[in-house]
Amino acid sequence: MAIRGIETHDDVVMSNTLFLTPWYTLLKFHDDPLGMLLRYGQSPDPVVPIRLGRWTLYLVTGPAEVGQVLSRHVQHYHKGPGMDRQNPLIGTGLLLSETPRWETSRRILKEEFLPAAVREKQLRMRQTIGIQLDQWHDGKVNVTEQLVLLTAQVAIETLFDFPAQGDAMTAVIDASQELMMFFYRRSRSFFRPLYSMPWPMNRKYWSAAKPLTGFAERIYARRASASAKLSALLEHLPSDERTAQIVTLLIAGHETTANALSWTLYLLARHQEAQNLARTDPEWLDAVIQESLRLYPPVWLLSRVSLEPVSLGSYRLPKDAPILLSPWVNQRLERYWDQPGEFLPERWIKRAPLPPFLYFPFGAGQRSCIGETLAHQEMRITLSLILSRWTLEPASDDEVLPLPLLSLKPKNGVWIRLAPR
């Protein structure tokens, strides 16, 4: 499987010299961040400075250094570029907030994401997914579009026990897509005030925020009659963050899982043998999921900023140094993986545990994904139900390119031909 833009170590050396000026590098980064990060990742150094315009960012690829930032020395870092705590809608939610606020909310909310609590949601999840799949039809289907709907429905029903159907669901999904696009553009902008002015684009954002906050308020108001414990747990949080937590969980909980499932179906449609094995053998199904998350990690980039001068690799980084950690890069480097561009689920079967921090599609350390177990359960159920109903074939021979927005999306969606079994 070809990787766009992969070049040699010499290109990396060259791009850090006069041949590519920092401003040119900035333009290239905006044009093809995936290819460019992968090229920088070829450098054997565990920390690679990247000059973009007048900024220097540090790409961390060494497992020990990734562990240092995400886990061992986590107190020296905050969320970095693009992760904006001032965000008026979700700034106080789990994804963006910092200690001490973050610590309290994570401790309270995590109860509903522990393995036993997730197992309790299994039956409800299976029913919701089954009902969604009843609406799929045979033949050519844009599964990405359908999966966004499915995962949003699962998040709303299994996390909050909230009855949302039809137009209400569509409004929530449209609003969250609109918002994610806005957050993405804002995260790439080097002049944030542009995104606070009352221009049509920003007004569109505010109008998209309204249905979501309204929806979150309705979910909270209904907590006494909901069977989902999460709604009740929200009562223990400060009132100014309840809406942010609900919106965070809705947004973080559905788009990532929808993209992970889309990429998995894309790979399964192109690998019939793996598809047959995954249909009958749960170990293979898990291996397929792991391998799909390796090749197409929905959260392709994590960012941090140093709170004080820190030593990382052979560098002494100043305070406020922007740091990038990328599952996309680390999970595709030849020095860590055999045939890194190939889809080989068998590499996960009965293998010795991996060294830590080579593979981190759900992040790592204390800020790792709170929904990891839930997402795995949802993926397993969705894939096994799809595979029991249909045989998957690619609807076209064209390679689907990854589009690196906030989450790694299949460009133009994944189209699959579903043949009934």
Ligand code: HEM
């Ligand atoms: C395949 C699906 C998913 C992937 C690949 C994924 C990936 C990630 C990653 C990499 C992070 C860490 C971000 C960082 O360190 O900056 C994260 C955080 C988070 N995820 Fe997920 N996620 C998925 C599904 C979910 C689901 C289903 C939920 C909730 C229902 C969820 C909720 C969150 C939240 C709230 C955080 C912030 C946690 C914190 O900082 O305490 N995610 N996710």
